[in-house]
Amino acid sequence: MRGGIYVAKVIFNEDLCKGCELCVNACPKKIIEMDLSKINVKGYHPATVKPENMDKCIGCAFCAMMCPDTVITVIK
Amino acid sequence: MAKVLMKGNEALAEAAIQAGCRHYFGYPITPQNEVTAYMAKRMPEVGGVFLQAESEVSAINMVYGAGGAGARVMTSTSSPGLSLMQEGISYLAGAQVPCVIVNIMRGGPGLGNIQGAQGDYFQSTKGGGHGDYKLIVLAPSTIQEMADLVQEAFDIADEYRNPVVILGDGMLGQMMEPVDFDNIQKKTRNIPEKTWATTGRGNREHRNIINSLYIDPPVLEKYNYELFEKYAKAEKNEVRYEMINCEDADIILVAYGTIARVAKNVMNIARREGYKVGLIRPISLWPFPKEPFEKTVNTAKAYLTVEMSMGQMVEDVKLAVQFKKPVYFYGRPGGMIPEPSVMLEQIRKIAGGVK
Amino acid sequence: MAVVFQKTKGLTDTPFHYCPGCTHGIIHRLVAEVMEELDILDKAIGVAPVGCAVFAYEYFNCDMQEAAHGRAPAVATGIKRVHPDKIVFTYQGDGDLAAIGTAEIVHAAARGENITVIFVNNANYGMTGGQMAPTTLIGQETTTTPYGRKPEINGYPIRVSEMLATLDGTAYIERVAVYDVKHVMQAKKAIKNAFLAQIQKKGFAMVEVLSSCPTNWGMTPIEALNWIKDYMEPYYPLGVYKNTLEEVK
Numbered sequence: 255m256r257g258g259i260y261v262a263k264v265i266f267n268e269d270l271c272k273g274c275e276l277c278v279n280a281c282p283k284k285i286i287e288m289d290l291s292k293i294n295v296k297g298y299h300p301a302t303v304k305p306e307n308m309d310k311c312i313g314c315a316f317c318a319m320m321c322p323d324t325v326i327t328v329i330k
Numbered sequence: 331m332a333k334v335l336m337k338g339n340e341a342l343a344e345a346a347i348q349a350g351c352r353h354y355f356g357y358p359i360t361p362q363n364e365v366t367a368y369m370a371k372r373m374p375e376v377g378g379v380f381l382q383a384e385s386e387v388s389a390i391n392m393v394y395g396a397g398g399a400g401a402r403v404m405t406s407t408s409s410p411g412l413s414l415m416q417e418g419i420s421y422l423a424g425a426q427v428p429c430v431i432v433n434i435m436r437g438g439p440g441l442g443n444i445q446g447a448q449g450d451y452f453q454s455t456k457g458g459g460h461g462d463y464k465l466i467v468l469a470p471s472t473i474q475e476m477a478d479l480v481q482e483a484f485d486i487a488d489e490y491r492n493p494v495v496i497l498g499d500g501m502l503g504q505m506m507e508p509v510d511f512d513n514i515q516k517k518t519r520n521i522p523e524k525t526w527a528t529t530g531r532g533n534r535e536h537r538n539i540i541n542s543l544y545i546d547p548p549v550l551e552k553y554n555y556e557l558f559e560k561y562a563k564a565e566k567n568e569v570r571y572e573m574i575n576c577e578d579a580d581i582i583l584v585a586y587g588t589i590a591r592v593a594k595n596v597m598n599i600a601r602r603e604g605y606k607v608g609l610i611r612p613i614s615l616w617p618f619p620k621e622p623f624e625k626t627v628n629t630a631k632a633y634l635t636v637e638m639s640m641g642q643m644v645e646d647v648k649l650a651v652q653f654k655k656p657v658y659f660y661g662r663p664g665g666m667i668p669e670p671s672v673m674l675e676q677i678r679k680i681a682g683g684v685k
Numbered sequence: 686m687a688v689v690f691q692k693t694k695g696l697t698d699t700p701f702h703y704c705p706g707c708t709h710g711i712i713h714r715l716v717a718e719v720m721e722e723l724d725i726l727d728k729a730i731g732v733a734p735v736g737c738a739v740f741a742y743e744y745f746n747c748d749m750q751e752a753a754h755g756r757a758p759a760v761a762t763g764i765k766r767v768h769p770d771k772i773v774f775t776y777q778g779d780g781d782l783a784a785i786g787t788a789e790i791v792h793a794a795a796r797g798e799n800i801t802v803i804f805v806n807n808a809n810y811g812m813t814g815g816q817m818a819p820t821t822l823i824g825q826e827t828t829t830t831p832y833g834r835k836p837e838i839n840g841y842p843i844r845v846s847e848m849l850a851t852l853d854g855t856a857y858i859e860r861v862a863v864y865d866v867k868h869v870m871q872a873k874k875a876i877k878n879a880f881l882a883q884i885q886k887k888g889f890a891m892v893e894v895l896s897s898c899p900t901n902w903g904m905t906p907i908e909a910l911n912w913i914k915d916y917m918e919p920y921y922p923l924g925v926y927k928n929t930l931e932e933v934k
Contacts, residue, residue: 322710
């Protein structure tokens with residue numbers, strides 16, 4: 255949040271992503287989407303947060319907690 | 331300790347304890363119940379662990395866990411129980427976990443009976459469990475030898491990282507003979523430290539994994555060849571046998587375990603009658619001793635294999651003799667004991683009356 | 686900026702082979718996180734099952750043994766009796782634990798074997814392609830119940846947590862699920878308690894985790910999570926079935 259209380263972001267280790275979308279479902283701010291412009295080394299569209307949406311991230315780590323493949327790192 | 335008069339089952343348990351075995355997992359089955367009872371009493375005395383498992387399946391898997399964790403561990407059972415352990419034995423061999431397994435054989439197949447028999451030779455020497463592996467199989471024929479071999483079995487198991495089977499029978503388990511625990515006959519071996527055991531990582535920089543799964547075929551192939559290099563070393567170094575009166579023998583008796591004692595007496599009686607009879611007593615059933623047969627096949631006229639079964643070791647005798655001379659068989663299954671008089675009759679028949 | 690969430694040291698760097706959305710990935714991570722947080726990684730020895738998690742020995746960053754199908758509790762018993770001061774855990778699926786391994790788990794629990802069992806229940810045999818498991822629900826279609834499980838042929842599913850809780854040797858038994866963040870957090874608490882039960886030497890501890898199998902259930906990962914909530918949870922109620930811990934966090 256620009257000028258706001260938190261600054262948080264999520265980092266995706268894209269080559270581990272299997273496109274299961276559990277993170278998309280878990281995010282309370284609904285800022286995660288599958289990046290249809292990319293295909294990772296496993297052949298999936300990896301999960302991502304568009305740069306313009308990253309400032310909505312509250313660093314709750316719900317996405318990371320639901321991810322079965324430890325794709326996501328959350329910093330705040 | 332002076333010489334002690336001991337029952338076979340108890341002597342083997344005491345021998346294990348003296349070899350440093352401090353973990354025993356077993357299940358009751360006749361005719362080896364004295365082993366579990368002895369271990370239940372003795373293990374706590376030496377600060378060891380005795381645990382009665384819920385089945386032989388469970389017992390052999392406890393052996394796998396304990397052996398993989400670096401302990402000197404043993405189990406004992408009788409024929410039907412060893413059938414239950416076959417899966418575990420294949421895993422032990424595949425994961426290279428050392429342990430000692432005692433089979434006090436009884437009549438079979440199936441539930442059979444509780445008398446001593448020798449019907450499990452194939453089971454331990456030719457597999458029993460799935461896959462390509464070998465077990466080192468030792469067959470004592472006296473209680474003293476039982477104690478000696480059990481002690482050495484732990485060293486062999488540790489040296490080769492392989493299960494070792496002691497193949498006894500109900501008679502050896504039940505009879506009593508003097509045992510001298512102070513003068514155990516065994517080879518001194520160079521046993522490496524168990525750096526591969528799962529002891530909790532601690533400060534170790536690598537994890538230890540006990541496993542027999544190698545999902546990639548070329549990797550599993552290579553692993554099988556490594557196992558067999560190990561077995562080749564055992565074939566060179568672990569052959570054991572006894573040869574009596576074979577240099578001039580026309581007819582050579584071949585027998586192991588308890589029945590070898592009967593064969594020895596029959597040999598002496600036959601000699602007194604004028605027949606030139608000798609005895610080859612394999613002590614290691616795997617690796618099977620080929621040497622005594624190579625040494626005698628040119629001078630002997632025939633071999634007579636005697637077993638308490640329908641004929642199992644006789645096949646290995648035939649292989650060792652390479653069909654150069656006739657190999658006869660006399661045996662009795664079901665826990666019946668081959669009779670000396672019948673053995674003598676066989677010898678006379680083979681000799682064709684010629685002395 | 687500080688790290689709020691990162692991959693635990695309890696997991697190795699080997700990527701998981703599990704299907705997309707398979708909850709094995711979540712559960713492995715929770716077990717690994719708990720072991721790191723309790724600082725027991727250097728003392729832990731795990732036992733891997735036969736099932737989808739057969740390669741678990743590649744993923745947990747501690748000593749591991751691979752057991753035969755169903756035998757993990759017996760293998761764990763052997764290890765724990767040799768190293769009573771180490772933390773021994775098993776990780777098993779529903780075929781491994783509730784079918785072929787029923788004797789081993791019941792007796793390990795009855796003996797009060799001081800081990801921690803993680804029981805992953807996804808109502809089918811995943812690795813072999815989706816056959817009926819002892820935990821398959823009535824009416825559920827699997828490759829060996831193509832017309833749906835019928836009680837007159839295949840009987841009724843087994844509720845393992847309730848069953849084991851009747852044994853005096855058990856110290857901590859809880860059933861959890863991992864279908865949303867709230868439940869994932871509760872699952873982690875339960876797993877921590879199950880390891881604490883071992884550390885406190887209370888006896889046998891088990892956490893049954895209701896899990897999904899999107900591939901064999903024929904659903905998307907998200908649909909599969911909902912199926913746990915809608916169909917599995919009613920038959921397998923969540924909750925603590927046994928607790929003798931000194932203090933529950």
